[in-house]
Amino acid sequence: MRILIIGASGLLGNDLLGEWGRNEIIPATSRDADIRDIAQVRQLVTHARPDWIILAAAYSDVDGGERNPELAFAVNRDGTKNVAIAANEHGAKLLYISTDYLFDGTSNRPYEPDDPIHPLNVYGMSKAAGELAVREQMKQWVVVRTSWLFGASRTCFPEKILTAADTQSELRVVDDQVGSPTYTRDLAVAIRKPIQADAHGVLNITNTGSCSWFEFAREILHKAGRRTPVFPITTADAARPARRPAYSVLSPAAPAAYGITLRSWHDALDAYLAELRQKGKLR
Numbered sequence: 200m201r202i203l204i205i206g207a208s209g210l211l212g213n214d215l216l217g218e219w220g221r222n223e224i225i226p227a228t229s230r231d232a233d234i235r236d237i238a239q240v241r242q243l244v245t246h247a248r249p250d251w252i253i254l255a256a257a258y259s260d261v262d263g264g265e266r267n268p269e270l271a272f273a274v275n276r277d278g279t280k281n282v283a284i285a286a287n288e289h290g291a292k293l294l295y296i297s298t299d300y301l302f303d304g305t306s307n308r309p310y311e312p313d314d315p316i317h318p319l320n321v322y323g324m325s326k327a328a329g330e331l332a333v334r335e336q337m338k339q340w341v342v343v344r345t346s347w348l349f350g351a352s353r354t355c356f357p358e359k360i361l362t363a364a365d366t367q368s369e370l371r372v373v374d375d376q377v378g379s380p381t382y383t384r385d386l387a388v389a390i391r392k393p394i395q396a397d398a399h400g401v402l403n404i405t406n407t408g409s410c411s412w413f414e415f416a417r418e419i420l421h422k423a424g425r426r427t428p429v430f431p432i433t434t435a436d437a438a439r440p441a442r443r444p445a446y447s448v449l450s451p452a453a454p455a456a457y458g459i460t461l462r463s464w465h466d467a468l469d470a471y472l473a474e475l476r477q478k479g480k481l482r
């Protein structure tokens with residue numbers, strides 16, 4: 200099987216590369232093809248001749264999207280549509296990575312794949328438009344919705360907390376947004392399953408359990424042996440440009456059908472910190 204990974208230089212993309220054999224994958228970054236340009240995408244797909252395309256490329260700056268909605272929609276909606284068109288033309292199947300920020304956070308239970316979506320910010324709206332483009336263009340597709348990614352290949356929330364702990368006397372972190380932190384290595388392993396099973400439809404894949412950003416930060420500091428005090432604040436106190444859902448936990452029911460059960464985010468955090476230590480990025 201030949202797998203084209205678009206977005207191979209990203210936080211998730213880097214770990215996807217590690218999970219597939221070198222002879223199975225064709226990694227592509229924005230230098231190989233800007234997904235906003237259908238001619239570049241067609242050329243990439245023609246050259247790669249993939250059985251599956253994993254689209255992990257995105258405009259992923261949630262606050263930046265509020266200042267630059269044209270770019271967010273150009274990449275996440277139009278770019279996704281271009282990839283879906285090229286995939287269709289070449290008979291490839293498409294796995295699109297999507298987000299918990301499709302939801303408005305008013306649910307009192309984890310979100311199921313067919314719950315109605317209602318994004319609160321431009322990023323979420325542009326990703327929703329990307330999902331729609333995939334459904335409209337493709338006969339066989341998989342949408343993997345995930346949340347709160349962290350991994351060792353690029354800057355992410357745990358790394359920012361550790362850097363802040365070493366440079367600031369105390370930290371303040373939002374305590375009224377709840378979600379499921381997800382380790383990109385675990386997600387990358389899990390993504391193999393729906394592809395091997397020739398799946399179709401929407402799947403939620405996150406590490407198990409949920410917490411607020413404050414609880415996540417407190418656990419990161421504790422596990423990394425940092426004593427910098429951390430205090431809870433509200434979303435209103437944080438005054439970020441983009442609105443975010445107060446609750447965006449995704450139900451893990453669907454992936455169980457493919458034999459996917461991810462470990463708890465606590466255990467995944469241990470593994471992530473061990474990876475940082477092994478790479479000499481954490482003392």
Ligand SMILES: NC(=O)c1ccc[n+]([C@@H]2O[C@H](COP(=O)([O-])OP(=O)(O)OC[C@H]3O[C@@H](n4cnc5c(N)ncnc54)[C@H](OP(=O)(O)O)[C@@H]3O)[C@@H](O)[C@H]2O)c1
Nearest residue numbers: 206208209210211228229233234256257259298345347348
């Ligand atoms: N990060 C999270 O917490 C989170 C949560 C839920 C869902 N997701 C979703 O998970 C996926 C992976 O996210 P991530 O955090 O790994 O993203 P990331 O680290 O920001 O990486 C984004 C990737 O997209 C590529 N890209 C951006 N614009 C492009 C363009 N016009 N043409 C081609 N490639 C382009 C970048 O390539 P270059 O480096 O070459 O520019 C990079 O490889 C995305 O679909 C995101 O929406 C992320």
